[in-house]
Amino acid sequence: MTDRATQTPPDAPERRRLPPAERRRQIVEGAVTFFADVGLDGTTRDLARRLGITQSLLFNYFSNKAEILEAVYEHVYLDRLSDDWPHFLTDRSHPLRARILTFYREYSRLIFEYNWMRIFMFSGLAGAELNRRYLHHLGTVILRPLLEELHASAPGPALPQMEDIWNLHGGIVYIGIRRHIYQMPTPEDPTEAIERAVDRFLGSYGLG
Amino acid sequence: MTDRATQTPPDAPERRRLPPAERRRQIVEGAVTFFADVGLDGTTRDLARRLGITQSLLFNYFSNKAEILEAVYEHVYLDRLSDDWPHFLTDRSHPLRARILTFYREYSRLIFEYNWMRIFMFSGLAGAELNRRYLHHLGTVILRPLLEELHASAPGPALPQMEDIWNLHGGIVYIGIRRHIYQMPTPEDPTEAIERAVDRFLGSYGLG
DNA sequence: TAAATAATAGATCATCTGATCAATAAGGTT
DNA sequence: AACCTTATTGATCAGATGATCTATTATTTA
Missing domain, CATH: 1.10.10.60 (Homeodomain-like)
Structure with missing residues (x-):
């Protein structure tokens, strides 16, 4: 200068x-x-x-x-939600647990990224329509089918509601929020924490 | 004008x-x-x-x-973390489940608020030290004792780690984020969703 | 090598923004 | 009712900010 x-x-x-x-x-x-x-x-x-x-x-x-x-x-926002995931998540030739774990391994790898996480939060706070569209898309194209897969697979009478799926999702996404928004220490590799969260969730519906 | x-x-x-x-x-x-x-x-x-x-x-x-x-x-930030909670959460004269549910009923009532949620997020993005202090305090004064209570109560060999507590916490907090940051529809009263999340969590450690 | 093209820089404008200060007037006191 | 204190206003400044326009100069083409 x-x-x-x-x-x-x-x-x-x-x-x-x-x-x-x-x-x-x-x-x-x-x-x-x-x-x-x-x-x-x-x-x-x-x-x-x-x-x-x-x-x-x-x-x-x-x-x-x-x-x-x-x-x-x-x-x-480009290519942050792959079109393959809905098909993959509903492909019953694989065990449901493997499908969910593969999805969240991929998804967390994509969104636990400084730039994405922060711009998504900034634009969310600014009230950007884009965020609502993204989340609505996520809900209908990924989480809703995931709910139906769980209903189809769960053996017991206890079935998750949509809000429970959001809870599973939020608990996982929160790792990225802690890391990139609040800049707190988080596990270097979130895979294991995600795996345990998914297993707790599945287990509670008899899908251990 | x-x-x-x-x-x-x-x-x-x-x-x-x-x-x-x-x-x-x-x-x-x-x-x-x-x-x-x-x-x-x-x-x-x-x-x-x-x-x-x-x-x-x-x-x-x-x-x-x-x-x-x-x-x-x-x-x-004033009075957002009551000093009573640590004592209450570790008071073994009450069942652990009731303690956790009471805490999160109270806590969610306090933080699922437009002003708090958004200013916390804005200042977090701005890198405010205050946020890290708050979360560190939350971690050591509430979540860590909660982890120890779980370890003390869990019957089986499977024990939660600190990261699992953050997952429970994040899943619950995410309701407020969806509502006030992303401005998405959420359950008017989050109590039941929180209750189910806590029960899934406890159940997976043999604390049904 | 000289001319032509267009990517880049520099100067500049109007407006916005945090902050200052002297002038005004609301409300209490005598 | 007259006075006094001071809460409030209006004018204003300096620097920041988005945007424009003309002057440069790197690169290509003939």
Whole structure:
């Protein structure tokens, strides 16, 4: 910031004139971690500084800040809910326990990520419709079928309700919240904790 | 905002000159819901507008915005963790199940509240030390003793770990997150869902 | 090598935002 | 009723912020 006049500042590469597609990609990826760090109220100047470009350049690729945030959402929400999971979860050729464990192993690997977790929370607090859509989708496409699978498999009279599925889900997701939102220590690998949570849940419906 | 000159605007009471203590209290309470709504980046002008006072008046009671936020934290974090709970939870003259259920009935009543839930989340995302202190306190003063009570009561060889307690806790807290952060529909009264979650948990350690 | 293209930087604008301060007036006191 | 204290207001400042526009200059093309 001091010797900006020198041709090659100490650490900043001072590279310029990237192909537009690549620059745009660089901006979006930088914006994702930037807004994940500081929140959606982060300034375009700080974002530009972090990217090593000028603030005005941002507006050459996006007509306003809201458009940058849209690109961030798109980049972050993309492929977070695989279309395979509903089929996989209802594929009764595998034991239900294995299906659930495989799902949550995959799912937690995808969402226990700093950028996702925080941008999801920031936009949730901002009241973004996107969050409700995502959760509604999660509920109808994954958790609801999961409930039906449990009803089909449970031997006893005790059957889970939808709210119980949300409880199972929430207990697992809470690991990611503790880690990335509250920045508390959590198990490095959550797999075992998830496995025990799932087994407690299944066990209580006679699905040990 | 249009006819501010008229002596008594249509709806605004245009009252002035409250006793300082009362005005301060009014500001803090207004600030709590204001910042819970819009986030900690909400402007002092919007806050003043909501309170029906001028922006400059805020700085007569607080020397800067950070001081307002401190008062908000203090007001919101106050008495959220009762000192009675540790004693109550370890009082073996009552059945463990009743102790846990009573605790979570009380606790959920206290924290499943719009202002608390959102300010806790906003400040957590902002990296506030206060959140980590709160959660650390919760862990050592409530959840850890709870774990020990479970170890003392569980008949079988299977014993919960601390991470399992966090899972129980997270699953319950997640109801409040869904309601107040994601603004999704949740059971009006979470008591039954909590009861079932606790029973699943206890059952899996032979404490049915 | 010279010209053309367009990615990037720098300057600038209008508005917003936290904060200050002198002027005003509400409510109590005598 | 006149006075006094001080809660409250209105004007204002400096810096921050989103956005625009023109000047540069890296890279390609002829």
